[in-house]
Amino acid sequence: xxxxxxxxxxxxxxxxxxxxxxxxxxxxxxxxxxxxxxxxxxxxxxxxxxxxxxxxxxxxxxxxxxxxxxxxxxxxxxxxxxxxxxxxxxxxxxxxxxxxxxxxxxxxxxxxxxxxxxxxxxxxxxxxxxxxxxxxxxxxxxxxxxxxxxxxxxxxxxxxxxxxxxxxxxxxxxxxxxxxxxxxxxxxxxxxxxxxxxxxxxxxxxxxxxxxxxxxxxxxxxxxxxxxxxxxxxxxxxxxxx
Numbered sequence: 001x002x003x004x005x006x007x008x009x010x011x012x013x014x015x016x017x018x019x020x021x022x023x024x025x026x027x028x029x030x031x032x033x034x035x036x037x038x039x040x041x042x043x044x045x046x047x048x049x050x051x052x053x054x055x056x057x058x059x060x061x062x063x064x065x066x067x068x069x070x071x072x073x074x075x076x077x078x079x080x081x082x083x084x085x086x087x088x089x090x091x092x093x094x095x096x097x098x099x100x101x102x103x104x105x106x107x108x109x110x111x112x113x114x115x116x117x118x119x120x121x122x123x124x125x126x127x128x129x130x131x132x133x134x135x136x137x138x139x140x141x142x143x144x145x146x147x148x149x150x151x152x153x154x155x156x157x158x159x160x161x162x163x164x165x166x167x168x169x170x171x172x173x174x175x176x177x178x179x180x181x182x183x184x185x186x187x188x189x190x191x192x193x194x195x196x197x198x199x200x201x202x203x204x205x206x207x208x209x210x211x212x213x214x215x216x217x218x219x220x221x222x223x224x225x226x227x228x229x230x231x232x233x234x235x236x237x238x239x240x241x242x
Contacts, residue, residue: 089124097172116162
């Protein structure tokens, strides 16, 4: 059977899914930009409204320029407000996960106490993780780490030992996450007192300014688009062609 006639693989499927998710983000960004333009236009027209019946309005020819000048700030405001909405999630930390400095925490020693509950936290994968295709994500909530319905743990967490079965290729957040001050994990780390196990494992341990998060999210989407553009369906990057 010729290569072009082979069955669709999981890699083929996920590459298509990544493209469709980016298309969805493009449409969402277009709608947000249109919203920013409407806000900017409304503000500018309101500012130019004649204060009195006989007042002379400003030259309408400059309205477009004024609107263009304010769209950027309005778009950032709207995008930041939109950050918490349901959408495609991508890790915004950036960088090579293999170059990340791991936090020095004796996880193997602590698992009998904490039960590896950090593996119940929700987080997004990076473009690097998606390119490798080794860490599973939830197809219904791309690209959030996939978790088992039976216990809520990451699918790569061993159900018996709670050890990570993909430790060598684990995402960047798993390498740099520091549980010591996270009250979802510990009441007192130094005294080895874990938090109640029924605590909700939603949200971020570190809160970023919403504008900075929106900016970093834009960079993460750009990295994802670049990775797809620079690849072929068979997994050979365009920039590695012989």
